Amino acid sequence: MKVIIGPASTALAEKVAELIRCEKVSVAFKTFPDGESYIRLEGCMQGEHAAIIQTTCAPQDSRLMQLAFMAAAAKRNGARKVTAVVPYLAYARQDKVFLAGENISIETVAQMLKAAGVDALVTVNIHAESALGMFPFPAKNLSAIPLLAEYFVQKGYRGAFALAPDKGALYIAQQAQQVLGGEAGYLEKQRDRYTGQTKQTCKGLDVKGKAVIIFDDIISTGGTIVGAAEILREQGAAKVFAACVHPLLIGEAEKRILDAGVEEIVGTDSVPSRNSKVSLAPLIANALKALESG
Numbered sequence: 625m626k627v628i629i630g631p632a633s634t635a636l637a638e639k640v641a642e643l644i645r646c647e648k649v650s651v652a653f654k655t656f657p658d659g660e661s662y663i664r665l666e667g668c669m670q671g672e673h674a675a676i677i678q679t680t681c682a683p684q685d686s687r688l689m690q691l692a693f694m695a696a697a698a699k700r701n702g703a704r705k706v707t708a709v710v711p712y713l714a715y716a717r718q719d720k721v722f723l724a725g726e727n728i729s730i731e732t733v734a735q736m737l738k739a740a741g742v743d744a745l746v747t748v749n750i751h752a753e754s755a756l757g758m759f760p761f762p763a764k765n766l767s768a769i770p771l772l773a774e775y776f777v778q779k780g781y782r783g784a785f786a787l788a789p790d791k792g793a794l795y796i797a798q799q800a801q802q803v804l805g806g807e808a809g810y811l812e813k814q815r816d817r818y819t820g821q822t823k824q825t826c827k828g829l830d831v832k833g834k835a836v837i838i839f840d841d842i843i844s845t846g847g848t849i850v851g852a853a854e855i856l857r858e859q860g861a862a863k864v865f866a867a868c869v870h871p872l873l874i875g876e877a878e879k880r881i882l883d884a885g886v887e888e889i890v891g892t893d894s895v896p897s898r899n900s901k902v903s904l905a906p907l908i909a910n911a912l913k914a915l916e917s918g
């Protein structure tokens with residue numbers, strides 16, 4: 625196996641290559657003045673299993689094109705198999721038709737990757753696992769939640785309350801609970817499909833005097849975490865933390881969350897940011913080792 629160092633995930637890809645002790649392939653890349661992407665693989669791919677590590681956070685469309693170009697270049701240069709390791713998979717939230725006339729964007733992304741030469745996908749905490757069924761090749765979803773929970777154990781928060789900001793994320797809070805050893809619960813959340821506005825409510829949770837960690841797959845605008853933190857404060861939580869796998873943290877999100885009384889935001893390096901305090905490298909390295917031996 626050779627690890628192709630995707631331009632969007634250079635630090636993470638380097639760490640993974642070191643952990644699995646395999647050869648790295650650098651990628652020369654640039655954006656032309658008109659906005660088009662260019663990539664060139666700087667290594668021989670003949671007969672190799674190429675693992676391309678490339679996240680697809682903003683600018684999503686360019687990151688996806690770079691990924692497709694790297695896959696096609698690997699195949700064109702003799703790779704026998706291409707595995708796309710995409711820690712944050714863009715467009716996964718549009719996994720169904722919510723309003724008439726919409727596209728199922730993640731399905732189109734899957735077909736585009738297949739057409740480019742991708743043979744397998746490894747991703748991390750995809751928004752809904754059901755979307756994996758739309759990929760026309762084997763697709764594996766890893767969970768970084770135990771690693772995030774372990775970060776809080778190391779900081780002395782064993783026993784903290786693991787809270788999901790909506791019912792759909794309860795399984796995430798429960799995964800964290802396995803490591804933290806405390807309680808888990810969720811808030812009710814309703815989203816207006818036209819405005820995108822959400823409203824959260826709390827039913828039957830006892831967080832008074834407790835340290836609470838809100839676990840979610842993504843923090844984007846921060847609205848979900850801010851809403852949850854406000855409810856937790858009203859309910860008398862002693863301390864509130866926010867943990868997510870994909871810290872997109874758009875615009876003023878970080879400030880809004882800290883202003884809402886959240887003590888710390890902890891994300892992974894699926895999306896490089898100053899809040900990316902937990903590395904996915906061991907998780908991805910183990911998954912690639914299993915793929916090679918399996």
Ligand code: R5P
Pocket residue numbers: 789793840841842843844845846847848849
């Ligand atoms: C939605 O269902 C996701 O799990 C996240 O809760 C959502 O993407 C967070 O978005 P925001 O930070 O904009 O509230």
